[in-house]
Amino acid sequence: MQVDVVVVGGGAMGSAAAWQLSKAGKSVVLLEQFEAGHHIGASHGATRNFNTAYAEADYLDLLAESKTLWDELAAEHGAPLLDLVGxxxxxxxxxxxxxxxxxxxxxxxxxxxxxxxxxxxxxxxxxxxxxxxxxGSGRVRSADALVALRKSAEAHGATFKYSTPVRDIQVTGGESVVVVTDETEYTAARVVVTAGAWTPKLIGKLADLPALxxxxxxxxxxxxxxxxxxxxxxxxxxxxxxxxxxxxxxxxxxxxxxxxxxxxxxxxxxxxxxxxxxxxxxxxxxxxxxxxxxxxxxxxxxxxxxxxxxxxxxxxxTPNEDFVLDRFGPMVVGAGFSGHGFKFTPAIGRILKDIVDGGTAPARFAADR
Incomplete structure (x- = not known):
């Protein structure tokens, strides 16, 4: 099956990437190894801190963008996703x-x-x-956010496939990748890997990542x-x-x-x-x-x-608790969110979309930094 982008991993970051990519007009298939709403990874639970107590300029930039995008997603969803209780x-x-x-x-x-x-x-x-x-800080309604990201991505044409483990990722050339599941193979110009704790197992030597x-x-x-x-x-x-x-x-x-x-x-x-x-x-x-x-x-x-x-x-x-948002040939990786990534979810989805399009993330998040 031919698509523009395959997203591997259907937690917060993969769902946000699918939302941003599908909004940009790309055909997107998201593959998640477990069922929807599972409690086995890092994205489950009803709440996360929306914590704006950062001193670093690039994180504060991401927070400002994330607030705007959370509100945009909430408007699409028809219900609030942030509780700004301070x-x-x-x-x-x-x-x-x-x-x-x-x-x-x-x-x-x-x-x-x-x-x-x-x-x-x-x-x-x-x-x-x-x-x-x-x-201006508070809570993210994280469980609601996952539902909202999926619904908005699907409304823009993305396909979410749960209980669908990825068995192999084959980089066949600079502008092509094959993603193998038990039921089919997907050929795409880009694959976005947001597999959380399974990232090192899944991509192995395909990307030179910092220790995760x-x-x-x-x-x-x-x-x-x-x-x-x-x-x-x-x-x-x-x-x-x-x-x-x-x-x-x-x-x-x-x-x-x-x-x-x-x-x-x-x-x-x-x-x-x-x-x-x-x-x-x-x-x-x-x-x-x-x-x-x-x-x-x-x-x-x-x-x-x-x-x-x-x-x-x-x-x-990661060793310094900064995220990894980078590209390796046709593979784009979002990983190492180090226990403080969820609040940034919609902005990270935008960054991953931009990397798919040939852009780059802020230097802080380069894999070799």
């Missing part, structure tokens, strides 16, 4: 001062609050440092003790002083948000066990779960720590 950032104040300065340069609203004032405003949380609050480390991450939901509490999304970084005993048991920074109907989500960032995505246990590491419950006891007075419900997802992380 984002609280605390801990590591020197880093937050850099973020605040970058926001001031761009006219992004953010401001510092003393710890006591923040604790009075957000009574479900404790603070030991000044807090940087970003009102796959880990099983184990955040959890906690039940709020009072449904009248106001919950912004949050990022909590440990004090850079290694002698601060408040953080001695921490595994990493902590992120979290309210997931309506499920509880307050909190998790360590990128410190789960390294694992083959086809051999996951889906079980939390006891020491990490115990430490997360202790975090809830000490820093989240608005939740019941004993109500902990572990959840599981994968991270695919």
């Amino acid at each position: 984002l609280v950032n605390h801990g590591n104040v020197p880093r937050l001062e850099l973020v605040r300065a970058a926001h001031q340069e761009r006219g992004i609203e953010s401001y510092f609050l003393p710890a006591a004032e923040a604790a009075d405003r957000w009574q479900g949380m404790n603070f030991s440092t000044d807090v940087l609050f970003v009102p 480390v796959v880990t099983q991450e184990q955040p959890a939901h906690f039940t709020p003790v009072d449904n009248t509490l106001v919950w912004p999304s949050f990022n909590h970084n440990p004090d850079p002083d290694p002698n601060n005993e408040l953080y001695e048991y921490w595994f990493s920074p902590v992120y979290g948000m309210l997931t309506p109907g499920e509880g307050v989500k909190a998790g360590w960032h990128g410190v789960g066990p390294v694992m083959d995505p086809d051999e996951r246990t889906f079980e939390p590491i006891p020491q990490q779960l115990e430490a997360l419950v202790r975090y809830a006891e000490e820093w989240l007075p608005g939740v019941d720590p004993s109500s902990v419900v572990p959840i599981s997802c994968t991270y695919t992380t």
Whole structure:
């Protein structure tokens, strides 16, 4: 079967690429090895942080574009995809001062609050440092976003095929590629590979990628003790002083948000066990779960720590936690989103479309950077 572009991997990034490519008038087939809405990769779950607390110019550019595109997609979908409940950032104040300065340069609203004032405003949380609050941040309705991306892509002519593993990708020349499934072969000018944790297995030596480390991450939901509490999304970084005993048991920074109907989500960032995505246990590491419950006891007075419900997802992380958005002959790769990519989903779809058309991504995301 001949098409313009085959997209391999039907999570957030592949769905966004299919949306952008089909809007641009290309014939697109998306192939996903699992069923729609599966919980085996990195794109499932009801919410993700829409976190604009970055200091780097290229990430702030992507955030601005992503906000515009999320709103565009929501208009097509007929329902909101962002809940701008704000984002609280605390801990590591020197880093937050850099973020605040970058926001001031761009006219992004953010401001510092003393710890006591923040604790009075957000009574479900404790603070030991000044807090940087970003009102224009919040949550992405991630499960709804996947549905919206698919529906919009299909409305523009894309075909989504689930439960369709790709068995081989054959680069037959500079302007041609063959993608093999159990039922047929697709010949295309370009293939976009957005296969998450399966990327190294799928493309092997076809692309010179940086090391992609796959880990099983184990955040959890906690039940709020009072449904009248106001919950912004949050990022909590440990004090850079290694002698601060408040953080001695921490595994990493902590992120979290309210997931309506499920509880307050909190998790360590990128410190789960390294694992083959086809051999996951889906079980939390006891020491990490115990430490997360202790975090809830000490820093989240608005939740019941004993109500902990572990959840599981994968991270695919590059050495510097920057993404890979690059082209190798007729193959375009989006990979290594390192636990902070979802908020950028629609802009990443646009970048992948541009690379298919012969463009390039920002230099930060080159595979050899």
